[in-house]
Amino acid sequence: MEDSTSLKQEKENHELKEVEGPWEKKTAASPQDPDPQSSEPLEAEQVPETGPQPSKSPPWSPRSRTSMVLGDLTVPGALPPHSPPQQPSSTPPLTLGEQDLGTPLQSDRTTSIIPNAGTPLSDPLEQPSDKRESTFHRTRQLEENTFPQSQQSKSDLYGPKDPSYDTSKQKELRFDIFQEEDSNSNCDLLQLEPGASEVAPSVLEIAIQNAKAYLLRTSSKSGLNLYDHLSNVLTKILDERPENAVDIIENISQDVKMAHFSKKLDTLQNENELLPMYEIAEMQKTLFLQGNLEGADQELEDEIAESSLPNVMESAFYFEQAGVGLGTDETYRIFLALKQLTETHPIQRCRFWGKILGIERNYIVAEVEFREGEDEEEVEEEEVAEERDNEAIEADEEEEDELPKPFYKPPPTIPKEENRTGANKYVYFVCNEPGRPWVKLPSVMPAQIVIARKIKKFFTGRLDAPILSYPPFPGNESNYLRAQIARISAGTQVSPLGFFQFGEEEGEEEEEVEGGRESFEENPDFEGIQVMDLVESLSNWVHHVQHILPQRFRICLLGQHGCPQISSHSMLLQSSDPTSGLEHMPFPMAKSLRIST
Amino acid sequence: MDAESLLLSLELASGSGQGLSPDRRASLLTSLLLVKRDYRYDRVLFWGRILGIVADYYIAQGLSEDQLAPRKTLYSLNCTDWSLLPPATEETMAQTAMVKGRFMGDPSHEYEHTEIQKVNEGEKIFEEEVVVQVKEETRLVSIIDQIDQAVAIIPRGALFKTPFGPSNVNRTFEGLSLSEAKKLSSYFHFREAIDLKNKTLLEKADLDPSLDFMDSLEHDIPKAGSWSIQMERGNALVVLRSLLWPGLTFYHAPRTKNYGYIYVGTGEKNLDLPFML
Numbered sequence: 001m002e003d004s005t006s007l008k009q010e011k012e013n014h015e016l017k018e019v020e021g022p023w024e025k026k027t028a029a030s031p032q033d034p035d036p037q038s039s040e041p042l043e044a045e046q047v048p049e050t051g052p053q054p055s056k057s058p059p060w061s062p063r064s065r066t067s068m069v070l071g072d073l074t075v076p077g078a079l080p081p082h083s084p085p086q087q088p089s090s091t092p093p094l095t096l097g098e099q100d101l102g103t104p105l106q107s108d109r110t111t112s113i114i115p116n117a118g119t120p121l122s123d124p125l126e127q128p129s130d131k132r133e134s135t136f137h138r139t140r141q142l143e144e145n146t147f148p149q150s151q152q153s154k155s156d157l158y159g160p161k162d163p164s165y166d167t168s169k170q171k172e173l174r175f176d177i178f179q180e181e182d183s184n185s186n187c188d189l190l191q192l193e194p195g196a197s198e199v200a201p202s203v204l205e206i207a208i209q210n211a212k213a214y215l216l217r218t219s220s221k222s223g224l225n226l227y228d229h230l231s232n233v234l235t236k237i238l239d240e241r242p243e244n245a246v247d248i249i250e251n252i253s254q255d256v257k258m259a260h261f262s263k264k265l266d267t268l269q270n271e272n273e274l275l276p277m278y279e280i281a282e283m284q285k286t287l288f289l290q291g292n293l294e295g296a297d298q299e300l301e302d303e304i305a306e307s308s309l310p311n312v313m314e315s316a317f318y319f320e321q322a323g324v325g326l327g328t329d330e331t332y333r334i335f336l337a338l339k340q341l342t343e344t345h346p347i348q349r350c351r352f353w354g355k356i357l358g359i360e361r362n363y364i365v366a367e368v369e370f371r372e373g374e375d376e377e378e379v380e381e382e383e384v385a386e387e388r389d390n391e392a393i394e395a396d397e398e399e400e401d402e403l404p405k406p407f408y409k410p411p412p413t414i415p416k417e418e419n420r421t422g423a424n425k426y427v428y429f430v431c432n433e434p435g436r437p438w439v440k441l442p443s444v445m446p447a448q449i450v451i452a453r454k455i456k457k458f459f460t461g462r463l464d465a466p467i468l469s470y471p472p473f474p475g476n477e478s479n480y481l482r483a484q485i486a487r488i489s490a491g492t493q494v495s496p497l498g499f500f501q502f503g504e505e506e507g508e509e510e511e512e513v514e515g516g517r518e519s520f521e522e523n524p525d526f527e528g529i530q531v532m533d534l535v536e537s538l539s540n541w542v543h544h545v546q547h548i549l550p551q552r553f554r555i556c557l558l559g560q561h562g563c564p565q566i567s568s569h570s571m572l573l574q575s576s577d578p579t580s581g582l583e584h585m586p587f588p589m590a591k592s593l594r595i596s597t
Numbered sequence: 598m599d600a601e602s603l604l605l606s607l608e609l610a611s612g613s614g615q616g617l618s619p620d621r622r623a624s625l626l627t628s629l630l631l632v633k634r635d636y637r638y639d640r641v642l643f644w645g646r647i648l649g650i651v652a653d654y655y656i657a658q659g660l661s662e663d664q665l666a667p668r669k670t671l672y673s674l675n676c677t678d679w680s681l682l683p684p685a686t687e688e689t690m691a692q693t694a695m696v697k698g699r700f701m702g703d704p705s706h707e708y709e710h711t712e713i714q715k716v717n718e719g720e721k722i723f724e725e726e727v728v729v730q731v732k733e734e735t736r737l738v739s740i741i742d743q744i745d746q747a748v749a750i751i752p753r754g755a756l757f758k759t760p761f762g763p764s765n766v767n768r769t770f771e772g773l774s775l776s777e778a779k780k781l782s783s784y785f786h787f788r789e790a791i792d793l794k795n796k797t798l799l800e801k802a803d804l805d806p807s808l809d810f811m812d813s814l815e816h817d818i819p820k821a822g823s824w825s826i827q828m829e830r831g832n833a834l835v836v837l838r839s840l841l842w843p844g845l846t847f848y849h850a851p852r853t854k855n856y857g858y859i860y861v862g863t864g865e866k867n868l869d870l871p872f873m874l
Binding site: 242251321324330354355358457 | 827869873
């Protein structure tokens with residue numbers, strides 16, 4: 001048998017050589033053949049089937065069909081790229097054995113038999129090889145029977161190879177077939193053979209068909225089928241080649257599924273969610289633009305700008321050296337917002353005071369000093385309000401004449417300090433974010449400071465939020481914010497000794513005058529103190545803002561009950577001598593200050 | 598925050614106002630790399646900075662493969678030399694519970710407080726005043742541990758649990774979506790779960806066992822009060838700040854992999870929280 005076939009083998013070798021070319025085309029051309037491949041081997045398939053035509057019946061000897069018939073099996077996506085490189089390996093030295101190898105397998109499957117199967121698909125590839133093996137076996141058996149039948153290659157039988165196909169059956173037969181194959185030698189080089197003769201479908205073929213049909217079954221929920229999904233997942237993996245893909249295979253599968261469904265919803269979702277981002281960006285863009293718009297008034301602006309705007313970036317640089325700061329771009333935006341503030345309001349001097357964190361939103365605070373005479377409007381409003389209050393009180397008193405009057409009169413509210421004096425020396429503006437409009441905080445009342453000392457509340461970020469506390473705070477969040485700002489400013493603004501000096505010399509002689517030492521200015525003769533001196537002790541640092549003392553008030557009656565009239569103390573007494581060192585302050589400030597390099 | 602993305606993380610967390618000076622940043626970058634090599638950690642986190650009166654402590658933590666295993670904590674005073682801290686035990690926690698006030702900044706400083714202890718001598722019970730000394734280093738250890746247990750957080754999906762037990766970094770974590778980022782339930786405590794078993798069966802049915810194996814922030818007491826969620830830069834950054842331990846900032850850029858937390862504060866718990874809300 002073997003001798004007789006040797007000649008035929010040579011013939012077939014030639015034919016197979018020809019087959020290779022067209023075989024490539026065939027695999028490329030018909031990627032979607034859904035035929036189960038196992039059907040072919042069961043038919044007596046011919047070894048050298050030439051060309052991609054389905055109905056080919058090249059001369060073949062029944063025994064010399066070792067060539068693998070590679071059909072139009074296309075493993076979806078992943079495998080076709082492999083087939084070309086593997087093709088050259090399955091070159092003519094065909095192994096024409098006496099077995100009928102009629103399995104329609106792609107060349108990449110053949111390589112699984114070839115030891116150089118290095119792809120992750122080697123296992124599934126070996127399965128087809130097993131299948132192929134078994135089919136060899138069977139075709140050999142059927143050889144006699146099938147030979148007379150028409151040897152039409154059934155390309156339609158060459159279904160895409162399903163990596164998931166369970167070829168456990170074939171594995172058992174594998175070793176038998178290997179031995180037979182080895183005897184034929186060159187078993188490793190197998191070629192595509194689209195042709196196959198028809199055989200009645202065997203059990204194996206039916207099983208494969210069933211499995212494939214099951215995989216193609218469309219899910220009732222999602223409209224996907226497992227077959228396509230797996231092919232997509234493998235495509236993605238082979239495209240991206242992640243490391244340790246087996247560990248993240250589930251996540252990749254999930255991602256592929258999500259990619260199906262997220263397309264339609266994308267536009268809707270993105271719009272809603274990204275809108276605030278765009279809004280803020282737009283607002284902040286106007287910040288950048290404003291500076292450039294006015295070209296004509298630039299000279300005027302420069303003059304004003306020099307005196308009113310602080311050099312925020314420079315101070316931010318120094319703060320950054322100390323480890324405190326908001327980040328460069330945030331600081332720049334704040335600088336632009338401050339510039340916008342100075343342009344819209346008549347401001348003499350402006351300073352970035354700081355940022356207060358709140359629960360829902362934060363506050364950016366600017367300390368501002370108006371130009372002379374600019375804030376008279378507010379004073380008028382307050383006077384009007386007071387008059388209204390007085391009228392109301394008088395009306396009430398008249399009604400109450402009939403009822404016994406209580407003897408208790410609540411202590412009169414302490415009038416607040418005048419603007420530009422004491423705790424109200426500066427006006428504060430706040431905004432939630434740079435780019436948003438600035439809101440002016442109302443002046444602070446002594447009662448508010450007194451109560452602010454007793455309570456401790458978080459800021460929510462909304463200026464009109466009520467403050468619920470005990471003792472009840474007179475006002476809402478804007479008042480509380482202003483009170484806290486006043487306390488912080490009064491308690492923590494320090495400077496090196498000698499940096500500031502008093503502007504007027506008259507104040508030095510009259511130490512009894514209250515609040516006479518309010519104005520100070522920079523000392524032009526200040527030469528700086530050595531860093532080591534500043535660090536070692538606190539005696540070189542002074543508060544340059546007056547403290548807020550605890551309220552001492554005396555009852556001032558309106559003169560209705562014959563009580564002696566004592567002039568009411570005004571609001572909050574300021575401590576004298578702001579240039580006194582830190583160690584002598586009425587409050588134990590020294591402990592709460594730390595000096596570190 | 599991961600030591601590898603230190604600069605970006607510091608930039609994103611800068612909204613709280615406390616950061617690092619440039620020289621510290623530079624020394625951190627180099628020294629943390631060396632720490633990772635020397636101690637053979639899988640990941641090194643820059644935990645934050647505890648402000649003391651005389652000096653600050655810079656804290657770093659090293660993690661092994663299993664993300665939920667106890668972390669090793671290191672501290673440094675100058676960002677270049679790091680020393681390993683002992684793990685926190687219950688004794689240290691009990692001792693340091695009595696110490697209040699700011700940190701001094703000197704690791705060998707000893708806090709003294711007197712305790713009244715009952716001593717049994719025979720049949721009589723004496724009350725003696727014992728002066729207990731607690732070293733600042735011990736206090737540091739327990740404060741860091743408390744902060745970690747209470748407020749170290751991580752977004753949902755950043756870690757996943759393998760069937761073998763250890764939890765690993767999820768390589769396919771692409772970030773929370775915007776709607777998820779605004780909810781407290783999408784953030785977990787970065788520690789072993791405590792409350793998970795107390796959930797009802799209905800709640801448990803919705804959980805994904807590989808992702809939802811830690812406590813979420815939803816059930817922190819006081820509810821809806823101990824965290825402040827804010828969106829900065831429009832919707833490009835979500836920042837969570839703890840109100841219980843003021844100074845802890847967690848940031849996450851939605852739809853990206855950037856997230857991290859840093860603590861810069863005095864190391865004092867805000868016990869007035871319920872009154873401040």
